[in-house]
Amino acid sequence: MTLAILCSGQGPQHPNMFALTGNAPEAADLFAHAAALLGGQDPREMIQTDTNAAVHQNRVGQILCTVQALAAAATLRAAWPRRLIIAGYSVGEVAAWGVAGLVEATVALDLVARRAEAMDAASAVGDGLLFIRGLSRNTVDALCKHHNAAVAIVNPGDAYILGGAGEALDALAADAKGMGAARIVRVAVNVASHTARLAAASVEFRKVLDETPIKRRPNMGVRLFSGIDGTSMLDIPAGLDKLAAQISHTVQWAACLEGCMEAGASGFLELGPGRALAEMAGSTYPRIPARGIEDFRSVNGARSWLAEFG
Incomplete structure (x- = not known):
């Protein structure tokens, strides 16, 4: 059997996000590295004590979400099935490269910090993201053209991030x-990710990647998907x-899920x-089990579920 690992993007940070990973010995070095990137603030403490606005700042949010994905992978890696598919949503794609073994986990954390810095430098004050569901793509495109906005992410079921x-x-x-x-909801992200407004950030981040040690292939048995074309x-x-x-092009998440299938x-x-x-995967492909690590009450519970994949 083949398991698809999905690395989350920023936005849903919450006080209990490290409930399963925060005390895992396999993840201790990752939390220490993230703390160094956060000016000495331990992310496990920060998420409990900082204001909502602080943990949703672009750089902070990207680091928090990435350390969670990498910590979960480190904690569960011994229970992975032999065949994995990995896809990352927005900043989760950088985490996906770490989970796939193409970059060291601490290097992936460094990359998201540099990525966020490039995005902040290229972003205008007041930029952001908006979730819309229930309108056709043609209608959404027309609205974007009229309001000088852009489709940032294409999700399944006529759902879009603008x-x-x-x-x-x-x-x-x-x-x-x-x-x-x-449904219409402002997303807790303060940059216009995945739009041409961040074209300069794409150029800068490509330079960063040129300086980064990258392995020649993913870990054995792993397939990694690209966000912009699935x-x-x-x-x-x-x-x-x-x-x-x-960073500056539309993420085709619906295509990523289709590619996984x-x-x-x-x-x-x-x-x-x-x-x-x-939830997106489960609603789009209801015959396929779809779980989040937050569904489990313990690491052992998650490992037991993974054992079903052989």
């Missing part, structure tokens, strides 16, 4: 409500180009924080 200036997103949301959109990553230099371009996924596990990706 990026742009804050005032433009507010006006777009009002129009979308009048058109009967089923295809299996077979060529490392081309994959690095896509990883950098993803075509590659033979028999189950999905989201590493967190949150379980939005597991």
Whole structure:
């Protein structure tokens, strides 16, 4: 059997996000490294004590979400089945490269810090993201054109993340409500990720990747998917180009999930924080089990579920 590992993006940070990983000895070095990147603040303490605004700052949020994915992978790696498919949502794609073994886990944390810094430098004050579900792609495209916004992420089931200036997103949301959109929510991210507004960040991050030690192939039995086209990553230099371009290009998450299914996924596990990706996978492919690590009350419970995949 083949398990699809889904690495979460930023936005769903919450006080209990490290409940299963925070005390895992396999993850201790990762939390220490993340603390160094956060100015000495332990992420496990930070998520409990800092204000909501602080943990959703772009750089902080990217580090928190990435350390969770990498900590979960380190904790569960001994229980992985022999065949894995790995895909990452937004910043989760950097974590996915770490989970796949293409970069060391601490290097992946360094990369997301540099990635966030490049994004912040390229971003305008007030930029952000908006979630819309229930309108056709043609309608969403027309709204984006009218309000100078862009489709940042394509999710399954006519669900989209849109990026742009804050005032433009507010006006777009009002129009979308009048058109009967089923759900409209501002995302807790303060940059217009995956839009052309961050083109300069893609260029800068590609330079960072050129300086980074990257392995020539993923771990044995692992297939890694690219976010911007949903295809299996077979060529490392081309994959690095896509990883950098993803900052300023639309993430085709629906295509990633479809690619996982075509590659033979028999189950999905989201590493967190949150379980939005597991819910998307489960609703799109209801015959395939889809769990989030936050579904389990203990690490042993998660390991027992993984044992079903052989």
